[in-house]
Amino acid sequence: MNDILFFDEVLAKEIRLTGGKGSNLSKMTQAGFPVPFGFIVTAEAYQAFISGAKFLAALLKKLDYNRPDVLEKQAIQIRQKLKTVKLPDSVVKSIKKGLKKFPKEMYFSVRSSSTMEDLSGAAFAGQHDTFLNCHGADEIVEKIRDCFISLWHDRAILYRHQQGFSQDEVTMAVVVQQMVHAEKAGVGFSINPINSNVREIMINANYGLGESVVSGEAEVDQFIVSKKDLKTQSSSIAHKKICILPTPTGTIEQKIKPALADKSCLTVKEVEQIAKLNRDVEKYYGFPQDIEWAIEKKKLFLLQARPITTIAPHWTRDESAERYPNVLTPFTWDYVERAFHVSLKHSFELMGLPPFNGKWFAMFDNYIYGNQNAVWLYMEQSPFHVKSFENLINQLPQLQKRFDYAITLPKQWMRHLDNYLQQIGALMAEDISHYSLSETWDYAQRIVTLGTEYFKPNIAISITQALLYKILKGVLGLLIKDSDQVNRLFDALISTSETRTAQVNNELYGLAQMILKDKELHQKITSMSSKAFLSRGYLKKYPEF
Numbered sequence: 001m002n003d004i005l006f007f008d009e010v011l012a013k014e015i016r017l018t019g020g021k022g023s024n025l026s027k028m029t030q031a032g033f034p035v036p037f038g039f040i041v042t043a044e045a046y047q048a049f050i051s052g053a054k055f056l057a058a059l060l061k062k063l064d065y066n067r068p069d070v071l072e073k074q075a076i077q078i079r080q081k082l083k084t085v086k087l088p089d090s091v092v093k094s095i096k097k098g099l100k101k102f103p104k105e106m107y108f109s110v111r112s113s114s115t116m117e118d119l120s121g122a123a124f125a126g127q128h129d130t131f132l133n134c135h136g137a138d139e140i141v142e143k144i145r146d147c148f149i150s151l152w153h154d155r156a157i158l159y160r161h162q163q164g165f166s167q168d169e170v171t172m173a174v175v176v177q178q179m180v181h182a183e184k185a186g187v188g189f190s191i192n193p194i195n196s197n198v199r200e201i202m203i204n205a206n207y208g209l210g211e212s213v214v215s216g217e218a219e220v221d222q223f224i225v226s227k228k229d230l231k232t233q234s235s236s237i238a239h240k241k242i243c244i245l246p247t248p249t250g251t252i253e254q255k256i257k258p259a260l261a262d263k264s265c266l267t268v269k270e271v272e273q274i275a276k277l278n279r280d281v282e283k284y285y286g287f288p289q290d291i292e293w294a295i296e297k298k299k300l301f302l303l304q305a306r307p308i309t310t311i312a313p314h315w316t317r318d319e320s321a322e323r324y325p326n327v328l329t330p331f332t333w334d335y336v337e338r339a340f341h342v343s344l345k346h347s348f349e350l351m352g353l354p355p356f357n358g359k360w361f362a363m364f365d366n367y368i369y370g371n372q373n374a375v376w377l378y379m380e381q382s383p384f385h386v387k388s389f390e391n392l393i394n395q396l397p398q399l400q401k402r403f404d405y406a407i408t409l410p411k412q413w414m415r416h417l418d419n420y421l422q423q424i425g426a427l428m429a430e431d432i433s434h435y436s437l438s439e440t441w442d443y444a445q446r447i448v449t450l451g452t453e454y455f456k457p458n459i460a461i462s463i464t465q466a467l468l469y470k471i472l473k474g475v476l477g478l479l480i481k482d483s484d485q486v487n488r489l490f491d492a493l494i495s496t497s498e499t500r501t502a503q504v505n506n507e508l509y510g511l512a513q514m515i516l517k518d519k520e521l522h523q524k525i526t527s528m529s530s531k532a533f534l535s536r537g538y539l540k541k542y543p544e545f
Contacts, residue, residue, distance in 0.1 A: 003094035019113030019173035038177030075154035182294035185210035188278040196312040208243030307354035324368035347460035
């Protein structure tokens with residue numbers, strides 16, 4: 001059993017063992033980012049701890065999710081009883097052994113890391129406990145147990161219930177990480193969250209620990225930086241009154257000296273370093289990131305990174321005009337939009353992408369518009385950031401794991417297609433002429449359900465194809481330096497690949513050749529097409545015809 005895992009151990013990247021926060025810190029450590037070192041007390045250690053709480057199962061059965069006041073009391077009772085349960089001796093021994101790898105005088109942050117973080121769009125931030133500036137084995141062991149127990153706050157219990165998670169299966173890991181005694185700290189966003197400009201990085205900063213910035217309770221300096229050249233485009237220097245500093249017993253709020261209050265807490269070089277770190281983290285994950293950073297003795301540290309999944313929409317007809325060229329009724333769009341977002345959620349889960357918090361399409365004046373910012377967020381990122389074959393070889397296990405689902409997805413989709421066509425045939429064979437209103441409505445619902453279910457992996461298929469094409473083009477770029485040659489070779493390679501689109505195009509071409517050879521058939525189809533063209537009013541719209 002793995003009671004603890006250090007950030008540089010391979011298994012530490014597994015969410016099931018180290019939770020969302022622990023897994024993320026381990027990935028960034030192993031990718032070479034300046035993460036303060038530490039270890040994770042694993043979910044297996046939590047399970048060993050909770051096995052001593054024989055009373056828990058009975059208490060969970062009594063939870064009343066419909067009455068918040070009752071649930072709060074039940075949660076307090078659970079936590080009070082858990083405080084009587086000790087961490088197993090083997091777990092305590094492993095923790096103390098892990099701490100011996102650090103200097104005795106070192107302080108640590110002890111943070112909860114739920115194994116349900118980053119799953120199905122669940123956001124557990126702030127629902128479990130965090131302790132800063134912890135020192136000494138006995139205090140750290142106590143705080144680790146407190147983090148385990150914080151899994152049973154009433155807000156966390158209710159949120160899991162609302163998200164459909166089983167209370168019986170929930171587990172917790174705990175991050176024990178070297179404390180950075182920051183002289184200045186803050187956050188960075190690889191997309192400007194104010195105007196949703198994807199080419200700008202926004203940095204917020206203050207003196208002391210980053211808690212004053214993250215909480216939003218203090219005035220902070222703000223810098224807007226060009227993502228391309230890392231030059232500061234604008235800055236807003238606040239009158240900073242307070243900061244948060246570490247103490248031997250935790251943290252303290254302290255007034256900022258008047259001489260520093262109106263001065264930028266960051267130098268030009270530091271702003272550039274933070275922006276570069278933010279940009280590099282975005283490249284590593286292939287997705288825009290919100291980071292927490294800190295500076296101690298002129299050294300920059302990366303404390304945390306999270307995907308940015310909320311961005312203001314930018315509505316255009318660029319993409320949607322092809323998908324939805326004509327007006328739609330609100331009734332039709334209600335079903336289409338619902339099915340699309342079911343597919344979106346399923347596909348992003350399948351691909352291991354963060355959930356999208358917003359609308360991909362929307363209706364305005366009965367026309368469908370696409371959110372181009374959402375398209376950029378998920379489809380313009382490249383999973384390929386290597387500069388040599390040696391680097392590519394090192395990334396192959398990560399790429400293979402990321403796209404493992406793509407091997408079985410096409411076969412599964414083909415099997416689903418057969419089932420879909422059979423069920424469509426059965427629905428078409430039904431005689432609905434004698435159906436009552438409720439039976440007709442049920443029939444319509446079955447059609448929608450069937451289509452929604454079949455369409456679920458569709459977006460994953462489309463996006464994966466685009467991402468794999470980018471990887472192929474990146475590999476070709478390592479072989480050939482001439483971009484024109486890369487493009488020609490890329491086109492030649494994909495033109496011979498077997499895809500559904502290619503199959504349809506080939507069949508349409510074959511059908512067109514048959515029509516051209518049969519003069520009578522060609523005349524009939526031309527006549528029918530002309531009538532359709534005229535009947536739809538295209539002649540007025542396109543008089544040149």
